[in-house]
Amino acid sequence: xxxxxxxxxxxxxxxxxxxxxxxxxxxxxxxxxxxxxxxxxxxxxxxxxxxxxxxxxxxxxxxxxxxxxxxxxxxxxxxxxxxxxxxxxxxxxxxxxxxxxxxxxxxxxxxxxxxxxxxxxxxxxxxxxxxxxxxxxxxxxxxxxxxxxxxxxxxxxxxxxxxxxxxxxxxxxxxxxxxxxxxxxxxxxxxxxxxxxxxxxxxxxxxxxxxxxxxxxxxxxxxxxxxxxxxxxxxxxxxxxxxxxxxxxxxxxxxxxxxxxxxxxxxxxxxxxxxxxxxxxxxxxxxxxxxxxxxxxxxxxxxxxxxxxxxxxxxxxxxxxxxxxxxxxxxxxxxxxxxxxxxxxxx
Amino acid sequence: xxxxxxxxxxxxxxxxxxxxxxxxxxxxxxxxxxxxxxxxxxxxxxxxxxxxxxxxxxxxxxxxxxxxxxxxxxxxxxxxxxxxxxxxxxxxxxxxxxxxxxxxxxxxxxxxxxxxxxxxxxxxxxxxxxxxxxxxxxxxxxxxxxxxxxxxxxxxxxxxxxxxxxxxxxxxxxxxxxxxxxxxxxxxxxxxxxxxxxxxxxxxxxxxxxxxxxxxxxxxxxxxxxxxxxxxxxxxxxxxxxxxxxxxxxxxxxxxxxxxxxxxxxxxxxxxxxxxxxxxxxxxxxxxxxxxxxxxxxxxxxxxxxxxxxxxxxxxxxxxxxxxxxxxxxxxxxxxxx
Numbered sequence: 001x002x003x004x005x006x007x008x009x010x011x012x013x014x015x016x017x018x019x020x021x022x023x024x025x026x027x028x029x030x031x032x033x034x035x036x037x038x039x040x041x042x043x044x045x046x047x048x049x050x051x052x053x054x055x056x057x058x059x060x061x062x063x064x065x066x067x068x069x070x071x072x073x074x075x076x077x078x079x080x081x082x083x084x085x086x087x088x089x090x091x092x093x094x095x096x097x098x099x100x101x102x103x104x105x106x107x108x109x110x111x112x113x114x115x116x117x118x119x120x121x122x123x124x125x126x127x128x129x130x131x132x133x134x135x136x137x138x139x140x141x142x143x144x145x146x147x148x149x150x151x152x153x154x155x156x157x158x159x160x161x162x163x164x165x166x167x168x169x170x171x172x173x174x175x176x177x178x179x180x181x182x183x184x185x186x187x188x189x190x191x192x193x194x195x196x197x198x199x200x201x202x203x204x205x206x207x208x209x210x211x212x213x214x215x216x217x218x219x220x221x222x223x224x225x226x227x228x229x230x231x232x233x234x235x236x237x238x239x240x241x242x243x244x245x246x247x248x249x250x251x252x253x254x255x256x257x258x259x260x261x262x263x264x265x266x267x268x269x270x271x272x273x274x275x276x277x278x279x280x281x282x283x284x285x286x287x288x289x290x291x292x293x294x295x296x297x298x299x300x301x302x303x304x305x306x307x308x309x310x311x312x313x314x315x316x317x318x319x320x321x322x323x324x325x326x327x328x329x330x331x332x333x334x335x336x337x338x339x340x341x342x343x344x345x346x347x
Numbered sequence: 348x349x350x351x352x353x354x355x356x357x358x359x360x361x362x363x364x365x366x367x368x369x370x371x372x373x374x375x376x377x378x379x380x381x382x383x384x385x386x387x388x389x390x391x392x393x394x395x396x397x398x399x400x401x402x403x404x405x406x407x408x409x410x411x412x413x414x415x416x417x418x419x420x421x422x423x424x425x426x427x428x429x430x431x432x433x434x435x436x437x438x439x440x441x442x443x444x445x446x447x448x449x450x451x452x453x454x455x456x457x458x459x460x461x462x463x464x465x466x467x468x469x470x471x472x473x474x475x476x477x478x479x480x481x482x483x484x485x486x487x488x489x490x491x492x493x494x495x496x497x498x499x500x501x502x503x504x505x506x507x508x509x510x511x512x513x514x515x516x517x518x519x520x521x522x523x524x525x526x527x528x529x530x531x532x533x534x535x536x537x538x539x540x541x542x543x544x545x546x547x548x549x550x551x552x553x554x555x556x557x558x559x560x561x562x563x564x565x566x567x568x569x570x571x572x573x574x575x576x577x578x579x580x581x582x583x584x585x586x587x588x589x590x591x592x593x594x595x596x597x598x599x600x601x602x603x604x605x606x607x608x609x610x611x612x613x614x615x616x617x618x619x620x621x622x623x624x625x626x627x628x629x630x631x632x633x634x635x636x637x638x639x640x641x642x643x644x645x646x647x648x649x650x651x652x653x654x655x656x657x658x659x660x661x662x663x664x665x666x667x668x669x670x671x672x673x674x675x676x677x678x679x680x681x682x683x684x685x
Contacts, residue, residue, distance in 0.1 A: 034672035034674075035666070035672060035674040035676070035677060036485065036486065036666065036667070036672065036674075037485075039672040040672065041580050041671055041672040041673075042579075042580045042671050043579075043580065044576075044579050062582075062670060062671055066582065067579075070635075133380065136380065137380050141380050141381075143397060143398070143484055143485060144485075145485055159482075227377070227379070227383070229402070229585070229586075229589045229590075229614075230585075230589075230614075231584050231585035231586040231588075231589045231590075231616070232584050232585060232619075233582065233584035233585075233586045233670050235584075236582040236583055236584040237582050237584065237670055249619070249620075249621050251621075257602065258412075258598065258600060258613050259411055259412035259611060259613040259614075260411045260412075260613075261412075288670065289582070289584070289586075289670035291401075291586045291589075291590060291668035291670075292379070292401070293379040293380070293381070
């Protein structure tokens, strides 16, 4: 039993229960235990009794910010599509937020997707979430029937084996390079804060690919996305993807083909990544959600690096900092713009 | 049809022979650590993993995309927009190492697709070599869906792995055709009894899931109290439907470029809002809850009402790979209790 997670889980239950009991929030968004080892299920408690179902572990890999806009709408009084909301304070919802999730909530506030005054954020300092596929690989891809979590190790059981693995070895790549495990905005805390982390080579995964030649990079990209089913789990799980109609779903004009033609799939992934530039917090939900194990996080990680280098900006850290790609400054860098006649001259 | 045995030492030669005559596919471990369907070249006998490959064998019956026909799309041409009969774009195929659940999915899909020439042609040209299961996975539940770990429904040949060989039982003429070589011998009495015992020892099917669900009132299930809770976790992606062997819905589009066109059908998912979007802008399943409910209602109520069995073979892919752990077994349980 992980003492840390048990304590956090218990505090989440207590806070959620009292928020629901007092009527301060109409719903509380957190996690409940899943039906498989290493799986947690996003869960909404609507009364203090249901708050007892809330739980916390190292397998809370899906960014809860993604559910917030719809959850807020769901607690509003019903009304017709174009009818304005009623006067006065609308019901609030409570939500658990780690560092990256809270940063996505900052971005959601900046992009007018959520109203901060209607969200009660229960902050949790993330110890790094575990990638269940890494756990599988660490036990030789044998069938796992139970994972018991302790603070620093995972005890993995299957038919005829029990192995103890180091928790950090199975932590997701994005969590290993995260500088801000603590929530940026919160109203209450479950568990303590741990402070920012120092990671000298946090872009090493991107730099390894940048070091390849153009042809090698293209080959890497094509191989990485070759198994894509176009199920759009990466898009749907992302709190940044909230367009009423996604460009892949448009039919007039149709921007991209519907099947798994490699050009269409490449276009989808490139455009999806670019739409996240300057907004992505590297929460890793896309990678955790992908059934095919595609590391599409590296595409957005590259853009995160570019935005830091070009604009000195990291999203979600300051509530009133303008987003670099939706604002214009006269001295914005423009070296990367390919101008007529210079095509191909770029590095 | 009489069973035969191929020694493991001979299996490679048999497979090589098959690869010369057919396009043979089997589950092969990928760099990502899971198994997926790859064309075999006869140099290796694939290790058939416990459980199912990542993607189901529906990729062979519903190619992504399927070219229905091609057409000339120049408006000045009097023959323009007339369909051109598609060329047959595949050779006769053998799927080697299919699990009984996947084999059964083909038989179930054949019910709604009984008059579909594209599906039927592929079925005719595909031989399914099913490896009976000795051991299930945590996510397996074929016995709850009317299937069996040693079921042969949809298979052309059933294989029981023995210590030193494979016990081969042809189920159809197509399966028998694969034994038309010199690599086999008659099974010993002991081998026969081992194969028999395996089948007897296998977990029995729970017969009444489909009949129980058929007997329920449709609207009672439709209005069940738990749909909102199931839908609340769902992110409405298509992972479950695209991995599912019995999700067979498609959409159709014409693609035209430089005077040439083709009509394709490609996988669609009832999880996507576009699936039911009308040209008028109205969407009868405009909310996530309605879409989530439809996926389960189709599999567990509409399909059995119309065809008999439920449209689920219990392979567990959706359970294993749902990003938010929506578990169809819990939904089935909920519906049974309504």
